[in-house]
Amino acid sequence: MTTSSDFAEDEWHRVVSAAIIAAAVISAADDTGEGDESERQELEAFRANIGKLGRKYKKSPLVQDVTAALESGGMDEFWTAHGAIGAAVSHENPLEDRLADVKLAVEAIDRIADKRDAKAYKNFVYDASRVVANASKESFFALSSSISKKEDFYLRQLRSMLGL
16 A cells, blocks of 8 residues: 655655646646636636545545645645646647656656555546546537547547556
8 A cells, every 4th residue: 555655755746746737737728718717617626526536546545645635735736737837838738748747747656656556546637637627618519528629639648648
């Protein structure tokens, strides 16, 4: 069983931040609506579902530690990550660059965590990102998907990076 104490401080920060970064990438992938209303909906969905996702993966001490860290103040980092991603739009691949940060966390997980906790963590990060993708309707058509093509593209990239 893997817990936060198995990681160096910088590795642990990276592991916790990966869920935020992945969700922020999905949120930033498709800017819709006026102002930042869709981003607010996505942040609120992320915030509201962290506890639920923690319960889903309650057998993983690693995921329990991550959700506890997120619930005790990590939410502000979502806006910071989202803002940094938005500010980097002049760069050629800002979303891919941020997903590279997630990959570093996955490498730490694969190196340190036991297989069961590593799998639970990866599924947790992916599920948290899907919650964000589903949070705001990307089209006005009633039968359209809540996940845009851009969000779906980055979800597929994330899934591959996580090895799911």
